[in-house]
Amino acid sequence: MPDLPDLPVRAALDEVTETLVERGTAVLVAPPGTGKTTLVPLALAASATGRVVVAEPRRLAARAAAARMAALLGERVGETVGYAVRGDRKVGPATRIEVVTSGLLVRRLQNDPELGGVDVVVLDECHERHLDADLLLALLLDARAGLRPDLRVLATSATVAAERLSVLLGGEGQAAAPVLEVRGRAYPVELEYVPAAARERTEQQVARVTRMALAGSVGDVLVFLPGAGEIRRTAEQLSGLPDVDVMPLHGRLAAAAQDAALRPGPRRRIVLSTAVAESSLTVPGVRAVVDSGLARVPRIDHRRGLSGLATVRVSAAVAEQRAGRAGREGPGWAWRCWPEYEHATLPAYPEPEIRTADLTRLALELACWGTGDGQGLAWWDAPPAGGLAAGRAVLRALDAVDDDGAVTDRGRRMAAVGLHPRLARALLDGASAVGARSAAEVVAMLDDDSLASGIDVAAAMRGLRRERPGGWQREARRLAELVDGEGVDDPALIAALAYPERLARRRGPGSASYLMAGGTAVSLPPGSGLGDAEWLAIAVAGRDPGQSEGRIRLAAKADERLARHAAANLVDTADEVDWVDGDLVARRVQRLGAIVLSQKPLEDPDPNLVSAALLRGLRATGLDLLRWDEDARNLRQRLTFLHRTLGAPWPAVDDDTLLAAAETWLAPELSSARRRADLERVDAGQALRRLLPWPEAARLEELAPERLEVPSGSRIRLDYSVDPPVLAVKVQEVFGWTEPPRLAGGRTSILLHLLSPAQRPVAVTADLSSFWRTGWSQVRADLRGRYPKHAWPEDPTTVTAHRGTARNADRPSSPPR
Numbered sequence: 001m002p003d004l005p006d007l008p009v010r011a012a013l014d015e016v017t018e019t020l021v022e023r024g025t026a027v028l029v030a031p032p033g034t035g036k037t038t039l040v041p042l043a044l045a046a047s048a049t050g051r052v053v054v055a056e057p058r059r060l061a062a063r064a065a066a067a068r069m070a071a072l073l074g075e076r077v078g079e080t081v082g083y084a085v086r087g088d089r090k091v092g093p094a095t096r097i098e099v100v101t102s103g104l105l106v107r108r109l110q111n112d113p114e115l116g117g118v119d120v121v122v123l124d125e126c127h128e129r130h131l132d133a134d135l136l137l138a139l140l141l142d143a144r145a146g147l148r149p150d151l152r153v154l155a156t157s158a159t160v161a162a163e164r165l166s167v168l169l170g171g172e173g174q175a176a177a178p179v180l181e182v183r184g185r186a187y188p189v190e191l192e193y194v195p196a197a198a199r200e201r202t203e204q205q206v207a208r209v210t211r212m213a214l215a216g217s218v219g220d221v222l223v224f225l226p227g228a229g230e231i232r233r234t235a236e237q238l239s240g241l242p243d244v245d246v247m248p249l250h251g252r253l254a255a256a257a258q259d260a261a262l263r264p265g266p267r268r269r270i271v272l273s274t275a276v277a278e279s280s281l282t283v284p285g286v287r288a289v290v291d292s293g294l295a296r297v298p299r300i301d302h303r304r305g306l307s308g309l310a311t312v313r314v315s316a317a318v319a320e321q322r323a324g325r326a327g328r329e330g331p332g333w334a335w336r337c338w339p340e341y342e343h344a345t346l347p348a349y350p351e352p353e354i355r356t357a358d359l360t361r362l363a364l365e366l367a368c369w370g371t372g373d374g375q376g377l378a379w380w381d382a383p384p385a386g387g388l389a390a391g392r393a394v395l396r397a398l399d400a401v402d403d404d405g406a407v408t409d410r411g412r413r414m415a416a417v418g419l420h421p422r423l424a425r426a427l428l429d430g431a432s433a434v435g436a437r438s439a440a441e442v443v444a445m446l447d448d449d450s451l452a453s454g455i456d457v458a459a460a461m462r463g464l465r466r467e468r469p470g471g472w473q474r475e476a477r478r479l480a481e482l483v484d485g486e487g488v489d490d491p492a493l494i495a496a497l498a499y500p501e502r503l504a505r506r507r508g509p510g511s512a513s514y515l516m517a518g519g520t521a522v523s524l525p526p527g528s529g530l531g532d533a534e535w536l537a538i539a540v541a542g543r544d545p546g547q548s549e550g551r552i553r554l555a556a557k558a559d560e561r562l563a564r565h566a567a568a569n570l571v572d573t574a575d576e577v578d579w580v581d582g583d584l585v586a587r588r589v590q591r592l593g594a595i596v597l598s599q600k601p602l603e604d605p606d607p608n609l610v611s612a613a614l615l616r617g618l619r620a621t622g623l624d625l626l627r628w629d630e631d632a633r634n635l636r637q638r639l640t641f642l643h644r645t646l647g648a649p650w651p652a653v654d655d656d657t658l659l660a661a662a663e664t665w666l667a668p669e670l671s672s673a674r675r676r677a678d679l680e681r682v683d684a685g686q687a688l689r690r691l692l693p694w695p696e697a698a699r700l701e702e703l704a705p706e707r708l709e710v711p712s713g714s715r716i717r718l719d720y721s722v723d724p725p726v727l728a729v730k731v732q733e734v735f736g737w738t739e740p741p742r743l744a745g746g747r748t749s750i751l752l753h754l755l756s757p758a759q760r761p762v763a764v765t766a767d768l769s770s771f772w773r774t775g776w777s778q779v780r781a782d783l784r785g786r787y788p789k790h791a792w793p794e795d796p797t798t799v800t801a802h803r804g805t806a807r808n809a810d811r812p813s814s815p816p817r
C-alpha cells in the first residue's frame with residue numbers, strides 16, 4: 001500500500017481491517033474530511049482476496065472518491081480503482097476497488113444476490129439516510145444472513161447516532177456490530193448569524209452574505225444552497241466580482257464542471273453547492289462557509305398524486321457538518337442565513353427519505369427481491385405501510401406486479417432500466433409508438449426536468465435537440481440501446497405513459513384550471529404557451545403552501561385520443577346515480593380516472609341506487625327537505641320531550657339521529673321516491689310515527705298530550721319546543737285553577753304564559769297558586785281599567801273560569817276549540 005496522507009483515519013486503519021476480519025461487520029463513525037471515504041477502502045483492499053465495493057449515495061461523490069483514490073495510487077481511474085454510475089463505468093481487469101452508487105449496487109445485488117467476487121462492501125455516508133442506501137442496507141443484510149455469511153460489511157457515518165446501525169449489522173439475535181470512532185482534526189470555526197432582510201429572496205440574501213464572507217475571511221468560500229435553480233440565480237447575483245471565480249457544484253453538472261469545482265484554482269473561489277458537499281465530498285481550499293439553511297428533499301403527496309422535491313430547513317446535525325467544512329485546513333468562519341434564536345428549533349437529524357418519499361421504485365425492488373411488503377427484512381426504518389401500498393398500487397397499474405404483488409416479466413424489464421417505474425414504462429411502451437430514440441430523449445429529459453426551459457415539453461425538446469447538452473445525449477443514447485422501436489416523435493405520449501394519472505382536461509372554456517385524472521386540480525401559470533390546450537399530459541406539477549390547486553411546471557399538449565391510449569386502464573364506464581346540485585341525477589358515465597369523457601341520462605336506473613342517492617341527498621340537504629306540517633312538528637317536539645324526560649324506550653329524534661336512521665323510518669318513502677320532488681311530498685309526521693315505541697306509545701296522549709283542557713273547557717295546544725313545555729292561555733280561562741296538571745306521569749310541570757284579553761303575556765309562572773297570592777293584584781290593577789268588560793276578581797280561585805267577557809261568563813260555554 002502506498003504512503004497515505006496523514007489524515008485522522010489513518011491511525012485507525014489497522015483496527016478497522018482487523019475488526020472486519022474478526023467480526024464481519026462494523027460501523028465507522030468519522031466526521032467529514034477525516035479520510036474515511038478514500039483511505040479505508042485502500043486499506044481494506046490490501047488485505048482482501050476479492051473486490052472491495054464502495055457504495056456512495058450520489059454519482060458525483062462516487063466519481064470523486066474513485067478519482068481521489070486513483071490519484072493516491074498514482075494511477076488513472078479504471079486501473080486499481082474504478083467506478084460505476086448509471087450510464088458511466090470505468091473499470092478494468094485489475095480493478096480491486098469499485099465505487100458505485102447505492103442504487104446501482106441494489107440492481108447488481110438483484111442480479112447476483114451472492115455478489116460473486118466481492119469480499120467487502122463499504123456503505124459510505126449512511127447518516128444521510130437516502131432511500132436507495134436504506135434499501136441497499138436491508139438487502140445486503142438479508143443476503144449476508146443467507147447466501148453470503150462471509151461477506152464483510154462496513155458502514156460509515158459522519159454522526160455519532162450509530163446505535164441502531166450497529167444493532168442491524170450485528171444481525172438478529174447477535175451482538176451489535178463494533179462501533180469504531182475517529183475524531184476529526186478540526187480547527188475552530190467562528191459562527192455568525194445573518195437573518196434575511198425584509199422581502200429579501202433566498203438568492204439575494206445568500207449573495208449579500210457571501211460578499212460579507214469574502215470581505216471577512218481568507219481562502220475559498222463554500223456556499224450551501226438547496227438546488228441548481230438557486231445556484232444559478234445566486235451566481236447571477238455574484239457576477240462581476242473582481243479576482244474571484246464563481247463555480248457551481250451539483251449532481252446535474254457535466255463531469256468536467258464537477259471536477260473543476262473540486263480542484264484548487266489559481267484565484268480565490270466561491271463554490272456554490274447543493275448538499276453534495278456536506279459530507280460526501282471535500283472541496284479543497286475552503287476556509288469560509290455560507291449556509292442558506294435550506295435543503296431539497298423528495299416528498300410525496302399521496303392524496304393529490306403529486307410528488308417531487310420540497311425545500312425544507314436543514315437539521316442541526318447538517319448545519320454542524322456544513323459549518324465544519326470551514327475548519328478543515330485552518331481556523332474558519334461560517335455565516336448562517338437565519339436568526340440565532342431559530343437555531344434551537346431545527347430538527348436534530350434529517351428525516352429519512354423512506355418516511356416521506358415516493359416508494360414506487362422501492363416497492364418494485366422489493367417485489368424483485370421476492371418480498372413485496374418488505375416483511376422479513378431488517379430495516380433501519382421500515383417503509384410506511386401507506387406509502388408502500390401506494391407504490392404497489394402504481395406498480396399494479398403499470399403491470400409491473402400481478403394482483404398478488406409478485407413481480408411480472410414486464411416488471412423485471414422495468415427494474416432493469418434503472419429509472420423510476422413510471423419512466424421505465426414510458427420508455428418501454430413509448431419506444432414501440434414513437435421510436436426508441438425519440439422515447440429515450442423525452443424520458444431522459446423527464447428524468448432531469450431541470451433541463452427543460454419553460455413549461456411546454458415539446459418546446460423544451462426542440463431546445464435540447466438544438467443545443468444537444470452532453471449529459472442528456474449520453475443518457476438518451478443509453479436508454480435507446482435498452483429498447484427497440486421505430487415511430488414518430490410525440491413527447492406528449494411519453495409524458496402520458498409515464499404519468500397517466502396526470503393527464504388533465506380543462507375545467508371550463510378559457511380556464512387556466514385543469515382536472516387531472518387522479519382527481520387533483522392544477523393550473524397553468526401565465527405565459528406557459530399551452531393556454532389553448534383542451535388536454536395536457538403533465539410531467540411535473542407541485543403545490544405551493546396555502547394554495548388549493550397544484551401548479552403545472554412541465555406539460556405537453558395532448559388530446560382525448562392520446563389520453564385513451566396512454567391511460568387505457570383508467571377508462572371506465574359505469575352507471576352513476578347520485579345527488580348532484582340539489583337533485584337526483586342518473587346517468588351512464590365514461591371516465592378517464594376523475595375526468596368525464598361522456599355521459600347520457602339513464603332511463604331506468606337501479607331502484608337501489610336511486611334510494612341510496614336520495615338518502616345521501618337527504619343527509620346532505622337536511623330534514624327540511626321533507627314536508628313538516630304543524631302536526632308533524634308537534635309530534636317531533638313531544639317525542640323530544642319524552643326522550644329527554646323519560647329516556648328509553650322513547651326515541652331520540654334530533655336531526656343527527658333521524659338522518660342516521662333515515663333508511664329505517666323513511667324506508668317506504670325512499671323505496672318509492674325517484675326525485676327530489678318526491679321527498680318534498682313526504683309527510684314527515686306519518687313517517688315519524690314508525691318510531692313510536694309500542695306498547696308504551698299507547699300512553700302518548702297521557703304522558704305528553706297535544707292539547708290540555710283548562711278550567712274554561714277550552715283545549716289549548718301545548719308548546720313542546722321549549723323546556724319545560726309552555727301553555728299560553730288567557731288568564732280568565734284558568735280562574736279556579738290552583739294546581740295545573742303535570743306531564744310525563746307527574747315528572748314535569750308546565751310553564752303558564754298567562755295572556756291578556758288581547759293575547760299579550762301578562763305573567764309567566766310555573767306556580768299558579770303563588771301567583772294568585774302575590775302577583776295577581778298588580779296584574780288586576782294594571783288591566784281592569786283597560787279591559788272593563790272582562791272579569792278581574794280579587795280572588796280568582798273563587799270565580800268560575802270563562803272564555804269571553806264578564807257579562808257572558810254565566811252563559812253556556814261554546815264548544816271546545
